[in-house]
Structures are given as structure tokens and as C-alpha cells.
Amino acid sequence: MNIKSLPMILGLLTFLGFCCLTLVVLPAFSEQFNFSTSQTSNIGSTIGGVMGPLVGIFSAYLLYEALTAQQEGNKDQRIKADSDIIFLLFNQLDQEYNTFTTESTIEKTGKDPVVKNYHGYAALLRFCQMYGNHNRITFNAFLNDSRSDDLLLLLRSFDLIIESIHLADFSERVNVIFYKKTFIYYKSKLEHPLNELSKLLINEDHPIAKEILEFKSRNLSRMDSNYQ
Numbered sequence: 001m002n003i004k005s006l007p008m009i010l011g012l013l014t015f016l017g018f019c020c021l022t023l024v025v026l027p028a029f030s031e032q033f034n035f036s037t038s039q040t041s042n043i044g045s046t047i048g049g050v051m052g053p054l055v056g057i058f059s060a061y062l063l064y065e066a067l068t069a070q071q072e073g074n075k076d077q078r079i080k081a082d083s084d085i086i087f088l089l090f091n092q093l094d095q096e097y098n099t100f101t102t103e104s105t106i107e108k109t110g111k112d113p114v115v116k117n118y119h120g121y122a123a124l125l126r127f128c129q130m131y132g133n134h135n136r137i138t139f140n141a142f143l144n145d146s147r148s149d150d151l152l153l154l155l156r157s158f159d160l161i162i163e164s165i166h167l168a169d170f171s172e173r174v175n176v177i178f179y180k181k182t183f184i185y186y187k188s189k190l191e192h193p194l195n196e197l198s199k200l201l202i203n204e205d206h207p208i209a210k211e212i213l214e215f216k217s218r219n220l221s222r223m224d225s226n227y228q
Contacts, residue, residue, distance in 0.1 A: 075169070082168035086178060089164060090185075093157045097189060100150050102126050121189055124151070128197035139204050151197075152208070155215045158182070158190070162222075186219050 102123040106114040118126055131142045142148050165178045194216045201209040 078169060079174075082164070082170065083174075086161060086164050086168070089157065089161045090181070093154065093161065093185075096150070096154055096157060097121075097124075100124050100127075100147070100154070102130075102147065121193075124154075124189075124193045125196070127151070128193040132196040132199040137200070139200060139206065139209065142200060143206070143208065148208070152211070154190070155212065158186070158219075159215070190219075191216075 098120045100123050101117060101119050103115055103117045104126070106116060127147055131137050131145075162182060165175065165182070170178070194212065198213060198216060201213055204210075
């Protein structure tokens with residue numbers, strides 16, 4: 001039953017009750033319909049005794065429908081709230097990603113050096129290639145670089161989104177959509193830079209190196225098992 005139809009039902013019952021009351025108090029047009037005699041004086045009690053339980057059952061049913069509709073509404077609100085949180089986390093991750101910055105100095109003979117700034121994917125890739133492809137740069141140099149903290153922030157923010165999707169009470173279809181979004185994000189923005197950086201980290205026993213390598217391995221296995 002649609003909860004929106006309840007006012008119409010209550011109005012109809014009120015109208016029928018008013019009509020019955022009007023018919024009772026009007027003068028009877030036939031002796032058979034005269035309800036003021038001793039034989040018919042208790043008809044109201046009889047009808048009330050019969051209709052009372054029926055009205056009670058019907059009221060209980062309407063209450064059940066109202067509570068069911070309220071529960072469905074509460075569930076929809078929780079789903080919307082969980083979705084809003086995940087979208088907010090994605091937006092924050094994008095902001096953190098786009099503010100990742102590196103710079104390089106271009107020197108030309110007879111001219112002043114030119115500093116060029118890179119942001120987002122270009123910056124992250126250059127940063128990871130700088131440490132992954134140069135044997136002279138040590139892991140300690142990577143740890144002392146403040147941009148390594150920015151990289152860890154990106155990876156942990158990504159993991160937070162995965163955890164939020166897992167904890168949300170979504171349907172299977174919505175889960176698939178959100179997980180595919182994370183798959184696209186990882187493949188397009190994180191996979192190649194992390195592959196480059198792994199060349200430096202692969203032989204390190206430091207917790208930070210292990211965290212980054214485990215992040216890469218965990219997401220690759222998750223992507224492969226779900227989407228490939």
C-alpha cells in the first residue's frame with residue numbers, strides 16, 4: 001500500500017461514518033428501518049463490537065505500512081550519506097593529487113636558468129622516475145624528500161576510499177560502480193608512477209618501502225580478481 005493514499009482512505013472512512021450517522025438520526029421512512037425501537041436500540045453496540053476488532057486490525061496494518069516506509073526511507077538516507085562521503089573523499093584525493101608538484105631547472109648557454117613547474121600526473125611521474133631510474137639516488141634521499149610524504153598521503157587517501165566503499169551498505173550494482181571508479185583511478189594515475197618507484201624500493205626493508213609496495217601489490221591483485 002502506498003503511504004500517500006492514507007489521507008484519502010481516512011477521508012473516505014470519515015465520510016461514510018457521517019453518512020451512517022445521518023441515516024440513523026433521520027426519521028424512518030418505514031417501520032423496518034426505525035432504529036429507535038427496543039429491538040434495534042442495541043444495534044450500535046452490536047455493530048461496534050463487530051467492527052471494533054476489524055478497525056483495530058486495519059489500524060495495525062496501516063501502522064506496519066507506515067513503519068516499513070519509514071525504515072526504507074532511513075535506509076535510503078544512509079545510502080545517500082555514504083555516497084556523499086565517498087564522493088567527498090574522491091574530490092579531496094583529486095585536490096591532493098593535482099597539488100603534487102615538482103620542478104626542474106632548464107639551463108641554456110648564455111641565458112638565465114628557467115624553472116619549470118609540473119603538477120599532478122606529470123609531477124608524480126617525474127618524481128617517481130627520478131628516484132626509480134637513477135642508481136646514484138639513495139632511498140634515504142627519498143625519505144628526506146618532503147614529496148614522499150605527499151605520495152604517502154595520496155596512497156592512504158586512496159585506501160580510505162576503498163575502506164569506505166567496503167563499509168557502506170550499497171547494493172551489488174552500486175558497489176561495482178564505485179570499485180570500477182577506483183580501478184580507473186589507479187590504472188590511469190597511480191600504476192605507472194608506482195611501477196617506476198618500485199625499482200628503488202624493491203630491495204629495501206624500511207616500513208615506508210614495504211607500505212608502498214604492499215599498496216601496489218594489494219591493488220593489483222584486487223583489480224585482477226574483480227575486473228580482469
